[in-house]
Amino acid sequence: MKDKRRFAVLLCAEDTEYVKKVYGGYLEVFMALLEEEGEVWDVYRVAKGELPADDAVEIYDGFVVTGSRSDAHGDDAWIQDLVALLRRLHQRRRKVLGICFGHQVLCRALGGKTGRAINGWDIGVTCIHPSPSLSKLLIPPHLPVIQCHQDEVWELPPLAEVLARSEKTGIEMFRCGDHIMGIQGHPEYTKDILLHLVDRLLQHKIIQNCHAEAVKESLDAREPDRGVWERLCKGFLKGRLSL
DSSP states (O other): OOOOOOOEEOSSSOOOOOHHHHSSSHHHHHHHHHTTTEEEEEEGGGOOOOOOOGGGGGSSEEEEEOOOSOTTTTTOOOHHHHHHHHHHHHHTOOOOOEEHHEEEEEEEETTTTEOOOOTTOEEEEEEEEHHHHHHTTTTOOSEEEEEEEEEEEEOOOOOOEEEOOOOSSOOEEEEEETTHHHHOOOOOOOHHHHHHHHHHHHHHTSHHHHHHHHHHHHHHHHOOOOOHHHHHHHHHHOOOOOO
């Protein structure tokens, strides 16, 4: 009997009380997008210093690196430890999917550069434009995704390829080989989660009222294409896509 496939979420943010109450935590949010029958999903709370032991890496078929309140270009000890782990995973050609902060820290680990977004905050539903590599997979030319970031990838790692861009962000997605993929947006988010985050950012005076109003306008204007994102993320992580 074949062993169950096993995946690990490298959680770089703390669960909010709201997300725990409504969704069961961010692990469950990611599993709702990515899990298929017969799989095992584990979580490592990376921001609290939890990482898979080096000899445990081989038991996993793939890893997902999540978003975070921290900067991917920061020098916190846990970020440096995560960068070292991602370099080892790259050397072993393990499947790694990076989301938002995860997209940026993957880029850093592989030799690229990240920093504050040149065009400022991007919050709401944004249409990204796939490269020819993605378009051949029947990805629509304008693909909506939820965004919530003030940092971005400035410069790709060596041998990496841009997979998508948007009007505000030049590197919305990238890949390195067939085992590394980064996505700046949040395909795992619901509109409800985004509105909750916007309220928190407003309360802490991290964003202004004009940002919140723009978010609500974008949510009214278009829907994230969750079906396409699910197919794309699952297909990459589980080896069903050929880019």
